[in-house]
Amino acid sequence: MFLIIGRTIKESFINFWRNGWLSVAAVSVLVLSLFVVGAVFTMGMIADNVLKNVEGKVNVSVYFKSDVSEEKISQSKKDLESFKEISSIEYVSKDKALEIFKKDNADEPVIMQSLEEIGENPLLASLVIKANNPSQYQSISDYVSNASFKDDVSRINYGKNKDLINRLNGIIFQSKKIGLVVAGIFGAVSILIIFNTIRITIYTHKQEIEVMRLVGASNMFIRLPFIFEGILYGVIASLIASLILMVAIKFINVYASSVVSSGNLFTFYLSHALYVLGLQIAIGAFLGITSSWIAMRKYLKI
Amino acid sequence: MKNKLNKKEKDFEDGNDIELEDRIEELRVENDSTLIRFDHVTKIFKNDKAILDDINLEIKKGEFVSIVGHSGAGKSTLLKLIHVEESPTEGSVYFDGVSLDMISRRKLAYHRRRIGMIFQDFKLLPQKTVFENVAYALEVCGAPKAEILEDVPQILDIVGLGDKMEKFPRQLSGGEQQKVVLARALIHKPLVIVADEPTGNLDPNNSLEIVKLLLDINKLGTTVILASHDHDIVNKASKRVVVLDHGKIICDDAKGKYKIC
Numbered sequence: 001m002f003l004i005i006g007r008t009i010k011e012s013f014i015n016f017w018r019n020g021w022l023s024v025a026a027v028s029v030l031v032l033s034l035f036v037v038g039a040v041f042t043m044g045m046i047a048d049n050v051l052k053n054v055e056g057k058v059n060v061s062v063y064f065k066s067d068v069s070e071e072k073i074s075q076s077k078k079d080l081e082s083f084k085e086i087s088s089i090e091y092v093s094k095d096k097a098l099e100i101f102k103k104d105n106a107d108e109p110v111i112m113q114s115l116e117e118i119g120e121n122p123l124l125a126s127l128v129i130k131a132n133n134p135s136q137y138q139s140i141s142d143y144v145s146n147a148s149f150k151d152d153v154s155r156i157n158y159g160k161n162k163d164l165i166n167r168l169n170g171i172i173f174q175s176k177k178i179g180l181v182v183a184g185i186f187g188a189v190s191i192l193i194i195f196n197t198i199r200i201t202i203y204t205h206k207q208e209i210e211v212m213r214l215v216g217a218s219n220m221f222i223r224l225p226f227i228f229e230g231i232l233y234g235v236i237a238s239l240i241a242s243l244i245l246m247v248a249i250k251f252i253n254v255y256a257s258s259v260v261s262s263g264n265l266f267t268f269y270l271s272h273a274l275y276v277l278g279l280q281i282a283i284g285a286f287l288g289i290t291s292s293w294i295a296m297r298k299y300l301k302i
Numbered sequence: 303m304k305n306k307l308n309k310k311e312k313d314f315e316d317g318n319d320i321e322l323e324d325r326i327e328e329l330r331v332e333n334d335s336t337l338i339r340f341d342h343v344t345k346i347f348k349n350d351k352a353i354l355d356d357i358n359l360e361i362k363k364g365e366f367v368s369i370v371g372h373s374g375a376g377k378s379t380l381l382k383l384i385h386v387e388e389s390p391t392e393g394s395v396y397f398d399g400v401s402l403d404m405i406s407r408r409k410l411a412y413h414r415r416r417i418g419m420i421f422q423d424f425k426l427l428p429q430k431t432v433f434e435n436v437a438y439a440l441e442v443c444g445a446p447k448a449e450i451l452e453d454v455p456q457i458l459d460i461v462g463l464g465d466k467m468e469k470f471p472r473q474l475s476g477g478e479q480q481k482v483v484l485a486r487a488l489i490h491k492p493l494v495i496v497a498d499e500p501t502g503n504l505d506p507n508n509s510l511e512i513v514k515l516l517l518d519i520n521k522l523g524t525t526v527i528l529a530s531h532d533h534d535i536v537n538k539a540s541k542r543v544v545v546l547d548h549g550k551i552i553c554d555d556a557k558g559k560y561k562i563c
Contacts, residue, residue: 003444003445003446207427208427210425211427215415215438215439215443215490216411216412216417216490218443219410
């Protein structure tokens with residue numbers, strides 16, 4: 001059994017090598033389609049990560065008028081805490097808001113300067129509300145604007161992020177769809193090209209196949225080299241494709257690092273690279289086997 | 303379980319197929335000295351006229367049978383039925399007591415290992431040496447390397463090519479090439495050697511040598527079926543002669559000469 005598999009694998013490597021340019025053509029088309037698959041998949045992962053990031057940052061900030069006392073605010077906080085859909089409420093006092101603002105803009109001297117010129121703390125105290133579910137922000141916001149303390153509220157900051165998320169979701173969905181269609185087209189083309197390559201291999205091995213049948217080689221032994229040849233195309237192509245993908249991401253990394261939560265697109269990719277590679281190998285091998293099988297069904301008489 | 307698997311693997315490598323042999327025991331409908339029996343066999347290609355027309359023929363174990371007739375008389379088709387290259391349109395061919403239509407496509411390979419085929423056009427692989435050509439027959443059946451290294455030189459010695467193992471087919475004469483084919487046919491220790499015009503491409507001297515080898519092999523107990531339209535070699539064999547004409551057997555002489563009845 002192992003002898004047979006060993007011999008047929010050897011045979012398929014020789015076929016691969018002797019087919020020369022045909023193999024190159026088959027592998028390059030397959031590389032293209034697997035690259036698209038890998039890219040779509042990686043993009044999807046990054047997009048999900050970005051989405052999660054943004055969703056985590058969503059909140060409703062309720063700013064109170066500057067003359068509202070701290071006790072009144074904490075009373076409102078208590079009032080809001082009875083709201084089931086709220087997961088957390090954080091009180092940010094005027095001083096704390098200033099502190100955060102200073103930290104955020106530490107390297108913007110113009111802003112810092114103008115802040116000093118104002119002299120007093122221009123920021124408002126606020127309650128930062130996070131919901132259990134992004135879809136609940138609307139009702140929370142509605143509740144706040146009709147609450148008993150609505151006269152103390154200066155403004156409710158909510159809405160910008162929500163639009164962003166919806167738009168992002170739409171873009172991700174569309175690009176995933178387009179990517180899959182493109183990958184499908186490339187996949188179909190690669191099946192055709194591998195099919196043709198294997199057909200030619202079968203043709204050039206007519207004599208051997210005839211002799212094999214003559215001397216009683218089992219069907220498996222006759223067929224396996226072609227199956228392995230198909231798998232070989234798949235595996236080689238997926239290795240090349242993921243290498244290209246890696247280089248591409250390393251390149252993009254310089255421009256787009258900040259989109260993922262870890263702050264480094266390349267390391268983010270690396271941590272998922274095996275997953276992507278596995279997917280590519282599986283799809284590549286599947287395409288290879290499928291086309292070998294079709295070619296054998298048509299041209300290899302047992 | 304593991305033991306059983308190992309045993310199966312070993313059997314597979316030895317070229318024995320336990321399952322097939324069991325099946326053969328089950329399916330055997332006659333158990334006597336008959337090796338091949340054609341039972342009312344008719345073969346028609348695509349609504350053309352019958353290539354073989356109601357053939358009844360019995361070949362016993364250890365026999366040497368020459369099948370003669372004009373080109374197109376159906377000799378090759380008859381031989382192809384034994385090798386299951388073709389299947390009969392009507393009737394059945396029995397091999398070693400088993401009807402050949404009972405053997406599944408998957409098991410066909412094992413059936414073919416019981417038959418050594420020889421052709422007019424040799425069908426040697428030009429890019430392989432003499433040794434590799436013969437070894438190939440064992441390799442593709444999953445024989446272990448040790449067995450190949452032992453058996454191949456032995457067989458090549460028997461056909462008298464022990465000193466030309468490393469030559470390529472194109473470096474050999476036609477007669478020598480046919481001997482390589484014969485060695486390849488013998489490597490599985492087949493029950494029968496089926497030779498389809500083995501001397502068609504050879505000069506008279508080489509033809510005689512091949513026939514002599516076939517006779518020697520027959521003496522050792524292997525059944526030989528020889529299809530030919532070469533008077534000399536059929537007469538030289540002076541064994542049973544079956545004459546085919548237009549798909550029918552018109553003569554069957556136990557100790558015959560080449561003739562068209």
